[in-house]
Amino acid sequence: GVSNYYNKLKLVLLEKQLPFREEVVYPWQRDTYWDDSPLGKIPFLRTEFGGLSESQVILEYLEDAYPRHPLLPADAFERARCRELMQHLELNGEWVARRLYKQAFFGGQVSAETQDEVRNRLPLGLRAVAARARFAPYALGDAFTAADCAAICHLMMIQLATQAVFGEDLVQQHLPEAVDYLAQMASRPSVARMLADREQALLAFQALGVPYDG
Structure with a gap:
């Protein structure tokens, strides 16, 4: 997808x-x-x-x-931390960067005003992620969790979008420890499959020439 x-x-x-x-x-x-x-x-x-x-x-x-192979921590507070990190990744990170996608991936244009707003707001969201994430080696520490499923997908998109529109990687600037993390996660079998399937799906969607509406 x-x-x-x-x-x-x-x-x-x-x-x-x-x-x-x-x-x-x-x-x-x-x-x-x-x-x-x-x-x-x-x-x-x-x-x-x-x-x-x-x-x-x-x-x-x-x-x-399906409780087998759990992706949320057993401890109540750690489960809350996992959910908190996902909220920061999505509401304060990805949803801000999403305003660039039309230009970054689908051949459209984003206004200078929108670009300025994203450039100003996105670092705040990434700092919130930095305050909660460990990336040692996984998003919350020793175990792969649901937070990794979110972090891998959303941080990758933020990287690609900011590089395409701004010519610079805001993840690298404001969350540098995530860069090595994403590179390491790319070799995980589930992630490698997702990335390969995503590339094919994106090419197929772009070939349709349909305007992106967000």
Whole structure:
């Protein structure tokens, strides 16, 4: 999939060793999956009980329904820390950088005002991530967790987007320890598969020549 939220869940499924089937859908096909995703957002999960949308909801469901190979820490406070880091990665990092994607990946243009806003706000989010992440060797320390599934996908996109639009890597500038972390994680089997599949999906989407609407 192209979506980093989709790929976050793909890593969860692969790490939990759960069987799953992928289906290619596009935003303009929303009429075919309203029942699974009430706002027509991707990703969504079809289960024997019905559809689920929102990546964090799906992640929590998979943890509850399939407790083998857990990706959330057993300790209550550490679980909260894991969720906190994912929130910072998504709300204060990826959602800020997302405003660049139209220009970074899909041939559009982003206004100078938007670029300035991202350049000013994104370092704050990355500093929040730095305050909670360890990257030693994983996002929260010794064990691979759901925070890694989020960090790998979102930080990679922030790197690519800021390099494409600004000509500089804001992750390297404001979260330098994550650069080696991402390089190391790229060789993990689940991550290597996700990255290869993402590249093919992105090329296929770009070939359609459809304007990106965020």
